[in-house]
Each structure stands twice: as C-alpha cells, then as structure tokens.
Amino acid sequence: MKCKYCGTKNERNATYCSQCGKKLEVVKKSKSKIIIISTITVIAIIIAAIFINKQLDTKQINDLLVQGDRYIEEKDYKKAEDTYLEIIEIDDKIVEPYLKLADVYTYQNDYDKAKEILEQGEEKVSDEDKDKLNDRHDEIDHYIDFSWVVEPDIDADDIYYLRSSSVENYLNTTKKQMLKNYAVIKKDDRYGLIDDDGNVLDDIDCIEVLANFNDIYIVETDDNYYDNNFNNSNFFEVDRSVTPIPFYEYLPSLSEIYYYNDELIPINNYGLDSGLTIESDLPYPVQQVNDLPEGDISAWQLEQDGKYAIFVNDKQLTDFIYEDAGSFCDGLIAVKKDGKWGYLNAEGKEVIPIEYDASWNQFEVYPRETINNFSDFAYSASEGFVTLLKDDKWQLNDTDGNIVIPAGIFDKILPVYNGKCWVEQDGKWGIIKVGEETNQEQERSSQDLSLDEICQLVINHYVKTTNSNDYVIFENECVKENNTYQLVVRYTGGNTANVMYSTVTVDLETGQVEDSVGDSWYLFE
Structure with a gap:
C-alpha cells in the first residue's frame, strides 16, 4: 500500500507508514465500476445463451430438413409436410421449408396449395429469398393438370x-x-x-x-x-x-447426308449417291467425316465419330459442336454436347438447356450388328411437349421450355401421342391424358403441326370411321403447295399391299380435310 504523504510503498496490511509514521488510508473500489463489470458479465452470458440456442435451432432445422427429404424419397408426403411445417414453427424466415412444401404439394398434383405456401413464405423471408419463391410460383403457373386414361396397374420391365x-x-x-x-x-x-x-x-x-x-x-x-x-x-x-x-x-438403298471437305455428301448402301438432290425446309443433323467410304459401307459408317451440325437445305445453322443430334420434330431438334442433351429451335437457338440425360435407351442404330441393336438417345418433341430426364428424375416440358409436369411425380414419362402419354409410377405403368379434359390440340393451329402429326390425324380419322388400323401415309408421297398438303392414303389390310385408298387435301389455314372418296372433316374434330 502506498503512503499518500511520502510516497513510500508499505506492506498491504500495514496501518501506519514505515517511513513517515502517518496513518495509511485504504482506497475503496468504485461501486460504478463494479456495476459495469457485472453488467458486462450478464450481457456476455445472455449472448452466449442466444448463440448456443441458435446453434441448437440450426442443428434441429438441418436435421428436420434431412428427415423431410427422406420422407419425400419414401413418398410419405404427410410426414414430409408435417416435418417442414415444424421447421417453419421454429423459424418462419428461412426459405427452404416453403420450397420443400411446394414440392410436396406438386408431387400430389395440388398446384393451388403449392402456390399458397409460397405466397405465405413471401411475407416472411428476406427480399433475396423472396425472389426464389416468386420464381417457383411462376414455374408452377405453367404446370398442367392430367387425368388417368389407364390406371397404373400394368406390369412391365419397360415400355x-x-x-x-x-x-x-x-x-x-x-x-x-x-x-x-x-x-x-x-x-x-x-x-x-x-x-x-x-x-x-x-x-x-x-x-x-x-x-x-x-x-x-x-x-x-x-x-x-x-x-x-x-x-x-x-x-x-x-x-x-x-x-x-x-x-x-x-432394306432399300437409302442415303444419309454427311459433311466432307466443305460439302454435303449423300452416301447410300453402295457408295456416293450423286443423283440425290439435297433439299429440306426443316432442320436436319449432319455428321462431319474425315474420309469417304471405300469398300464396306457399313464398316465405314460404324467407324465415324465426327461431330454434328444442323442444316436447313444446304445452309449451315450451327457449328460442328455436337456429339449427336436427332431429327427435327414439332419445332425442336435434340442435340448432345459434353454427354448431355438439350433442344434447339428451327433457327438453331437453344430452347431447352443442354443439361439433361438420355431419355431413350432403345434408339436403334444403323447399320444393325446385333438383335436389339440400341444406343442411348433423346426422344423428340411431340404435340407441343418433350420428355426430359435429369439425375434419374423425369419431367415433361412444353416446347417453349416451361416445365408442365415437374420431376418427382412419375418414375418415367414417355412422349405425348394423341394427347396421352405412358408413365411409370411406383413400378407400375399407366397412361395419362395431359391438359384439360377438352382436347388440347384444339387450341393449336393446323399450321403449328408437323407433317408427321398431320398424317397421323388423317389416319386416325380413317381408323375411327372404318374400324380398321390398316392405313399408312408415306412421307415421300406428301406434297406441300402453298397452304395445303396433298396426301396419299394407302390401305395395307388387303391381299395386295399398299393399295391406294384415297387422296387427301389438308387446308393448313382452316384445318379442313377433303378426300377423293367424298368425305370432309376437320383435323381436330
């Protein structure tokens, strides 16, 4: 203890200064300092408690998210819903449970309820997360209703x-x-x-x-x-x-177009097909090759591994950057790049991103080497839709790129045909009708249809009116003049194959069809 009179340092418990003999004074601690220290200590304890509770909440939320995802995988949607709602009770300002609940409701084909939970979340989450909910809401606006034509009770390894x-x-x-x-x-x-x-x-x-x-x-x-x-x-x-x-x-001698030495070269079973005129108003895929065949054409074809580009007539729409490419159908053409598939439009512009897996494992390869000589490929678009596969999850998009049946509802989806499509659900196969109960094709113009679709609609008419499936239309007998198609319908059920049954005129502006038998109808009736 220090003497205030002479400055001498004394023992802590001394009463009098050892130097000057005067009585030493004890300095008391300030009460204000004690209060400040105590307050700081309490605040620190409170902050630590909040931090610990927050950590506990975060761990609980993460555990519940994992649990909810597991319930979705098991298709136990009631438990999944309860789990995500529990997360919202813990913290209603995080975005994940709202998005997960939207998934749960869309998997059950309840799109209205999915949009309702997203709207609830928009009132709670941050502005940044609100954009995620808005985007998902817009996506669901494009979803379509479907109904079962054939209930999913068909046993099959594949269709x-x-x-x-x-x-x-x-x-x-x-x-x-x-x-x-x-x-x-x-x-x-x-x-x-x-x-x-x-x-x-x-x-x-x-x-x-x-x-x-x-x-x-x-x-x-x-x-x-x-x-x-x-x-x-x-x-x-x-x-x-x-x-x-x-x-x-x-196996007639049919040509395939290749690109060699800056030229389009048609090659058939016998070699160069110099008599073929290359013309097509629709996009088509062409493979680039480094040499021309000498001898065995089939062996030469199997050796080719060049990239593909898309052409219209003799005009090149894209570079040779694709590992494979499909044929143009219903406004889109499938292309493969870096092992993934996507779709281009008639101008060669990407409509569906090149990020999907092969949706078609039974694409027959020419020339045939074995029975069921298949490779992986991508189904073409049909009737305004295209089926997509990504990470073992199937979805259906429209040809504008919008998701119309989201991933997770079906185990597999095949292309749409006659307004219906095959789907697999829980290991069983069935058929759904897409869109409203009224035929969705009625909303489409005849001018939007591909030639394949027009031919099929004409054949469908004869199948219904004659109760016979024995009709065929060959593409090489179809002639387009201005806004009409002239088609030849052949009957295949008699003793003589491919007897001409009628000629048909299709007006693309009105959809009216007239045939040489005297019948008249509309494509969409």
Whole structure:
C-alpha cells in the first residue's frame, strides 16, 4: 500500500507508514465500476445463451430438413409436410421449408396449395429469398393438370417407342421416335406391342420388335432366326399381314447426308449417291467425316465419330459442336454436347438447356450388328411437349421450355401421342391424358403441326370411321403447295399391299380435310 504523504510503498496490511509514521488510508473500489463489470458479465452470458440456442435451432432445422427429404424419397408426403411445417414453427424466415412444401404439394398434383405456401413464405423471408419463391410460383403457373386414361396397374420391365423408319429423302430425318398408337412392351426379356388404350396385341412373346422403312411394326417370334446377313430372318408384319417375309426386303438403298471437305455428301448402301438432290425446309443433323467410304459401307459408317451440325437445305445453322443430334420434330431438334442433351429451335437457338440425360435407351442404330441393336438417345418433341430426364428424375416440358409436369411425380414419362402419354409410377405403368379434359390440340393451329402429326390425324380419322388400323401415309408421297398438303392414303389390310385408298387435301389455314372418296372433316374434330 502506498503512503499518500511520502510516497513510500508499505506492506498491504500495514496501518501506519514505515517511513513517515502517518496513518495509511485504504482506497475503496468504485461501486460504478463494479456495476459495469457485472453488467458486462450478464450481457456476455445472455449472448452466449442466444448463440448456443441458435446453434441448437440450426442443428434441429438441418436435421428436420434431412428427415423431410427422406420422407419425400419414401413418398410419405404427410410426414414430409408435417416435418417442414415444424421447421417453419421454429423459424418462419428461412426459405427452404416453403420450397420443400411446394414440392410436396406438386408431387400430389395440388398446384393451388403449392402456390399458397409460397405466397405465405413471401411475407416472411428476406427480399433475396423472396425472389426464389416468386420464381417457383411462376414455374408452377405453367404446370398442367392430367387425368388417368389407364390406371397404373400394368406390369412391365419397360415400355418404349421405336425409332421412326419413315424416310422422305434420307436417313437423317429418321432420328426420332415413331408416331404410332403402339408402343413396345418388355417383360421377362420378351417383347410385344401395347396400344394407347393399354391393350396388348396378342402375347408378349417376341424376341424383338422393330419397324420397317414405312413405319410398320414387324415382330420376330423365332428364337433361331438371327444370322449376320439377315438373309434367313423371317419377320411377321403386324400392320399389314401375318405372312413371314425376309427382312432384307425392307432394306432399300437409302442415303444419309454427311459433311466432307466443305460439302454435303449423300452416301447410300453402295457408295456416293450423286443423283440425290439435297433439299429440306426443316432442320436436319449432319455428321462431319474425315474420309469417304471405300469398300464396306457399313464398316465405314460404324467407324465415324465426327461431330454434328444442323442444316436447313444446304445452309449451315450451327457449328460442328455436337456429339449427336436427332431429327427435327414439332419445332425442336435434340442435340448432345459434353454427354448431355438439350433442344434447339428451327433457327438453331437453344430452347431447352443442354443439361439433361438420355431419355431413350432403345434408339436403334444403323447399320444393325446385333438383335436389339440400341444406343442411348433423346426422344423428340411431340404435340407441343418433350420428355426430359435429369439425375434419374423425369419431367415433361412444353416446347417453349416451361416445365408442365415437374420431376418427382412419375418414375418415367414417355412422349405425348394423341394427347396421352405412358408413365411409370411406383413400378407400375399407366397412361395419362395431359391438359384439360377438352382436347388440347384444339387450341393449336393446323399450321403449328408437323407433317408427321398431320398424317397421323388423317389416319386416325380413317381408323375411327372404318374400324380398321390398316392405313399408312408415306412421307415421300406428301406434297406441300402453298397452304395445303396433298396426301396419299394407302390401305395395307388387303391381299395386295399398299393399295391406294384415297387422296387427301389438308387446308393448313382452316384445318379442313377433303378426300377423293367424298368425305370432309376437320383435323381436330
């Protein structure tokens, strides 16, 4: 203790200064300092408690999010809903549970409830997170209603569409699915045909189903049919007769267009096809090659690994940057880049981002080397829709790129045909009708339809009015003049194949159809 008189330092407990002898005074601590220190201590304790509670809340929220996601995977939507609502009770200002609840409601086809929860969240979350909710709300505005045509109770290992084999001028136009009312059904390594009402044609008892070059189904039921040349292969032609026919009769010499030395080069089974005039008002894919075939054409084709570009007539729309490309259909053309698929429009502009997986595992490869000679590909657009696959989740978009059936509702979605599409749900297959109960095609103009769609609508008319499926229209017999199409309808069910049944005129402005038999109707009736 220091003496205030002489400044001498004394022992702490001394009463008098050892130097001057005067009494030492004890200095008392300030009460204000004690109060300040105490206050600081209390505040620190409160802050620590808040921090610890916040950490506990964050951990609880994260655990609940994981739990809710697990319930979604298990399709236990009631428990998922309760879990995300519990998170909102803990903290109603975080965005994730509102987005997750929107998923839960859309998976149950309750789009109104999904939009309601997003609107509730917009009143609570930050401005930055509010944009996420607004974007999701806008996305749901494009979702469409669907109804079951065939309930999902069909057992099958897979259902898929065949590659089109209807050729107008060259094979570049066949890289799309076949537009017919049958799909292929696979069960226990056997194959059959199933129509768009869920009816199986005969039995699922074939070792292969394929199509000839007029888009007619052919099935093979003989286990010992295959040889390398196909010369001993007998196939039963489903749409025309049940008479066995040698397969090689269905391999006409058709050309495919390649790009070599800055030129478009048509090549057929025999070599260069110098007599073919290259013209197409629709985009088509062309592969770039480094040499021309000498000898075995099939072997040369299998060796080609060049990139693809998109052409219209002889005009190049894109660079040679695509690993593969489909054929133009319903306003879009599929392209593959860096292992992913997307879709371009007629001008070569990207409409659907190139970020999706192959949606079609049964794309038949030419030339054929083995039975069921398939590769991975992407289904083409049809009737205003395109089916997409990403990370094992299937969704349906419209051809403007908007999601109309979100991922998570179905385990698989096939392309739309006649306003319906095959879907898989919980391991069973069924058929849904997309859009409103009224036919969605009625809202489309005849001028929006592809030639394939026009031909199919005409065939559908004859199927309904004659109660026969034995009609076909060949693309190379279709002539467009101004705003009309002239079509030739052939009957395939008689003793003589492909007898001309009627000629048809389609007015693209009005949708009116007139045929040489004297019948008149509208495409969408």
